[in-house]
Amino acid sequence: MVDKIECAKGIQAQFQLNYRQSAKTHFELDIDIDIPGQGITAIFGGSGSGKTSLLRCIAGLEQNATGSLMVNDELWQDTSVFVATHKRSLGYVFQEASLFEHLTAMGNLRYAIKRSAQTTNPELLTQVVSVMGIESILSQFPQQLSGGEKQRVAIARALLSQPKLLLMDEPLASLDTPRKLEILPYLERLRSSFNIPILYVSHAVDEIVRLADHLVIMEQGKVLAQGGITELFSRADLPLGVSNEVGAIVECKVVERDTQWHLMRVAFDGGELWLPNVANKDSNSQRIRVLASDVSLTLTSHTDSSILNVLSGQIAEIINDQDPAMSLVRLKVGKSYLLARLTQKSLQNLALTLGKSVWIQIKSAAIVR
Numbered sequence: 001m002v003d004k005i006e007c008a009k010g011i012q013a014q015f016q017l018n019y020r021q022s023a024k025t026h027f028e029l030d031i032d033i034d035i036p037g038q039g040i041t042a043i044f045g046g047s048g049s050g051k052t053s054l055l056r057c058i059a060g061l062e063q064n065a066t067g068s069l070m071v072n073d074e075l076w077q078d079t080s081v082f083v084a085t086h087k088r089s090l091g092y093v094f095q096e097a098s099l100f101e102h103l104t105a106m107g108n109l110r111y112a113i114k115r116s117a118q119t120t121n122p123e124l125l126t127q128v129v130s131v132m133g134i135e136s137i138l139s140q141f142p143q144q145l146s147g148g149e150k151q152r153v154a155i156a157r158a159l160l161s162q163p164k165l166l167l168m169d170e171p172l173a174s175l176d177t178p179r180k181l182e183i184l185p186y187l188e189r190l191r192s193s194f195n196i197p198i199l200y201v202s203h204a205v206d207e208i209v210r211l212a213d214h215l216v217i218m219e220q221g222k223v224l225a226q227g228g229i230t231e232l233f234s235r236a237d238l239p240l241g242v243s244n245e246v247g248a249i250v251e252c253k254v255v256e257r258d259t260q261w262h263l264m265r266v267a268f269d270g271g272e273l274w275l276p277n278v279a280n281k282d283s284n285s286q287r288i289r290v291l292a293s294d295v296s297l298t299l300t301s302h303t304d305s306s307i308l309n310v311l312s313g314q315i316a317e318i319i320n321d322q323d324p325a326m327s328l329v330r331l332k333v334g335k336s337y338l339l340a341r342l343t344q345k346s347l348q349n350l351a352l353t354l355g356k357s358v359w360i361q362i363k364s365a366a367i368v369r
C-alpha cells in the first residue's frame with residue numbers, strides 16, 4: 001500500500017474577481033473560504049453563481065483575480081506571490097474527460113507520470129488503476145471507451161500527477177444516470193484511498209449527499225454558507241434543493257440487521273431508526289438523508305401507527321416556505337437536527353411553537369441512502 005499523501009492543515013482562499021460582460025452588466029466574485037485539507041468539499045450553487053470561476057482562481061487561471069491562497073501551509077498566492085498554474089501541484093478534472101485521443105488509456109496515464117514533478121512509485125500506478133477500476137481498459141483508445149470509463153481514466157491521470165489538491169468541475173454532469181451511478185462508487189473509493197483534498201463542483205444534491213464531507217454554498221459570486229455537510233443540510237434557511245428535496249443528513253451506525261423483515265436498525269446521535277437492510281454494504285457506517293416531506297409530527301406518542309420510527313425532539317426553528325401553504329420546521333433530536341415540511345394549517349392546529357416537545361414520525365420506506 002502506498003503511503004497516503006499527508007494533507008491536514010486546511011485550504012484558505014480569498015479571491016476577488018470582476019468580469020465585465022457588457023457596458024451594463026458585470027459579474028463579481030468575492031469569496032473567503034476556509035475548508036479542511038482533506039476529504040471532499042463540494043462547491044454547490046446555481047448556474048452562474050461562480051463555482052467554475054472559483055476553481056479557476058484556485059488553479060491560477062485567472063490572472064486578474066486578487067487575493068490569497070494557502071493549500072496545506074503552502075502559499076500559492078498573495079499580494080506579492082503568484083505561483084504559476086503549472087507550478088501549482090493540482091489535478092483538474094473537467095465535465096468532459098479531455099483525454100489524448102491518439103494515446104491509449106495507459107498512454108494517457110504514462111503521459112501524466114512523465115509530466116509529474118515527482119518520481120512516481122510504481123505502486124502508485126497499480127493503486128490508482130485498481131481504485132479507479134480501469135485494469136481491463138488500459139489498452140483501449142478513448143474513442144473505444146464509454147463516457148464513465150473515460151472519466152475514470154481522466155481521474156486516474158489527475159491522481160498520477162500526485163497533486164496536493166484535486167479540482168473536479170462537475171465531473172459527472174455529461175453522463176446519463178446509469179453511468180453516473182456506475183462512477184459514484186469509484187469516487188467514494190478515491191476519497192477513502194487517497195488523502196488528497198478534493199474540491200468538487202456540483203449542483204446535484206444527490207451527488208453531494210453521497211460524496212461530500214464539507215460544503216461551500218455559493219450565490220451570485222459570494223459564499224452563502226460553508227461548513228460540515230450534516231450541519232448545513234439540517235439548516236432550514238439554505239437553498240439545498242427544491243422544496244420537495246429538502247432534507248437533513250444523519251450519520252448512523254448499523255446496530256442490528258433483522259433478516260426476517262429485511263430491515264436494519266441504525267443508531268445516531270438522536271436515537272435509532274429502522275430502515276430497509278442493505279445487504280451488500282460492508283461498512284457499518286451509513287449516511288442517510290431524511291427528506292423533510294417524509295417527516296410528520298404528533299403531540300402524543302402513537303402506538304397504533306404503521307410508522308416504525310418515532311423519535312422525540314423539540315422545535316428549534318420555524319421558517320416560512322416559498323409555498324404560502326407550507327413551512328419548514330427544524331427539530332432538535334438529541335445532538336442531531338431533522339427537518340419537517342408541514343402545512344401552515346397543521347402548525348396552527350397543533351399550536352407548534354419554538355421549544356415545544358414533539359414526537360417525530362419518519363417512514364422507514366422513505367429514508368434515502
Ligand SMILES: Nc1ncnc2c1ncn2[C@@H]1O[C@H](COP(=O)(O)OP(=O)(O)OP(=O)(O)O)[C@@H](O)[C@H]1O
Nearest residue numbers: 019020021027045046047048049050051052053054
Ligand atoms: N471569461 C469570462 N468573461 C466574462 N464573464 C464570465 C467569464 N467567465 C465566466 N463569466 C461569468 O461569470 C459568472 C459565473 O460563471 P461561472 O462559470 O463561474 O458560474 P458557475 O457557477 O460555474 O455556473 P455553471 O453551473 O452554469 O457552470 C457567469 O455570469 C458567467 O457568465
